[in-house]
Each structure stands twice: as structure tokens, then as C-alpha cells.
Amino acid sequence: MFSDETDKDVWVRKEKEKARLLRKTHWWNNRVAPGVCHYCGRNVGREKLTMDHLVPLSRGGRSTKGNIVAACKECNTNKKYLLPVEWDQYLNSLSEKPTDLI
Template sequence: MKHEAYFTLDAIDETLIKAERNKARTLRKSRWWQQKTASGTCWYCGRQVGYHNLTMDHVIPLTRGGRSTKDNLVPCCKECNNKKKSLLPVEWEEYMADLHRRK
């Protein structure tokens, strides 16, 4: 009997996610990213936190099918990145709107 390697969807997804994270690490070292973070402004909340305090966020998270491309990566503060987690843009907008209604 011949043994064939079968990959589960989870294994393929994990491999793709790892590759996309490596792409993001490469982009983080680029001149493009330096220009994106130069203002020190969070893309989500608009606060000035300084470029050293910005993290890279995938607007469409890797776990939800996003990729590490320039149009899907934004600088954001650690607070927003931690709160957003793996939310899609529409889910994040609902969260932010709810926060503003509570104020």
C-alpha cells in the first residue's frame, strides 16, 4: 500500500499564515513601512503615539483570509491592535461606534 501525505485544512492554513507573517516581517523593515509610521499616528483611533509605539496590523486578519500586502497593513497603537484582534473591518467599526455611543 502506498502512503500519501494528506494535509488537513488547518495544516495548510497554518503554513499560509506562517508565510504571510514572514512577508509582514520583511515589509516592516522596508522604507515603505518607515514612511507609513513616520507620523506616529494610529490608523484606527488617530492618536499620536510616536512611531516607536506603533504596531503593524492586518486590516483583514490572516486568520480570516487576509494577506501581508501593502493595502492590508496599517500602523496602529498597541491598544487598538489588542482590542481589534481578529475582527474584520465591519466588526471593528461596529465596536468603535458602540464605544463612542457609550461616551
């Protein structure tokens, strides 16, 4: 996708700038108004929600309305660079009971 790291760095900077601009829109204000995290469903209040890319920039995601969700800081931090399917697998692994201890 990129010929070198410099191209990727420039692309990531542009995508982050797009995200900053989206954060100033009515669309984003409507997304955070309920104060609910997209991932865990907790109501943390709009001021504690962060902007998260479903498909992270580091994995080729873009700063578009279809790829950005409101997430609590805890979920956003834990999700890191994971794709949605990987994040779901991680969450499911947390709820599984270890059977090798029985």
C-alpha cells in the first residue's frame, strides 16, 4: 500500500486530521450525546467518550463516519490496534471459564 514509511506517516497524519475535523461536527456531537460506549454499552457520559476507529489507522482504516465510533477510554485503550472480529474474540475469551483447572 505504501512505498515507504514516510508515505505511511503522511497518510496517518492526514487521517488523524480528518478525525479531528469530524470531532467538531454535529454528526460527532450526536454520536456522543447518549454518553454510551459502542463496545461495552456502559453510560459513561459524553465528556468521557473518545473517538475510536473500528478498523485502526495502523491496519488501513480511514477516518470516515462509517469507521468511527464513540468508545469509553477503557475500551479504546484495551482495543488498541485490533480489528472488530479480533476485539470480539478477545472479549469472548474473557468470559470463558478455564476448564483445565477442574
